[in-house]
Amino acid sequence: MSPSTTVDTANSVTITTDYHPSKLAHARIHCACTNVTYEGQILGPFEEDKDQHHEYSPTSYQIKSPQHKSNKKGRGSGKKNKNKCPTSTISININVGSTKANKPYYIKHGKGTIHDHAVGMTLTGYFQNDEVVGHALQTLYDPIKGRPIAQYEGSFHFSSPSTYVPHGIGKYTWETTNDVYYGEFHEGEMHGDGTFVWGCTGNRYEGPFKRGLMHGKNGKIYCIAKGDAFDGCWKKGLAHGWGNKRLGNGDVFHGMYSRDMVCI
16 A cells, blocks of 8 residues: 555644554654654554643753763772763654544554654664663764764663653763763663763773762772772762772772772
């Protein structure tokens, strides 16, 4: 069957399917008012019994890239990030329904890709009843220049019809700095066990995170250029508590740290 096109002028939505949508059809759904496109498999059409809005509003989350600088002898190995962090935004703005009674609407079901042309984002994965299931790939790019900004591959949490956030195991890459984090996420933040690698130096942190910051016991950081290493307790991104520092020249320090400073 040749592709068919349906235009919902009231909601600025265009739906193109390549065969009858009562089956699992491949469609291209574009919402002109939000400049968002969905390409992939859908279920539908379904009839509404009353006025309902099947609209996805913009939502955003931030993934913070910890800033790290090598410290002098006798100091800790972590610095709190005081700079602006990259913003990772997932905007799901596709209106695939109708605001009028007894009008057809569709749901994302199967493999598909969401393109948010306004903010510069694509999300590719498998959908089940409008929710992302399993691992998906999200790419952020400059909507004007087209340059990549960041990429996340992993599992997502569907907390509401307007919110997809990294949740579970995944890998996040900052394309502008080549920083990489892979490990556990919770509601869009680095949270749990993970590994962070600073792209500019190759320095690496392995250990627990809490709400986007290095936090907990047995966190290890390795400074590649100098050969220094620190193993100990962290609190809100700073060395805090008992720690062991080994310098590249062989010197070793065992002792207490308070907010990244050695307790004397």
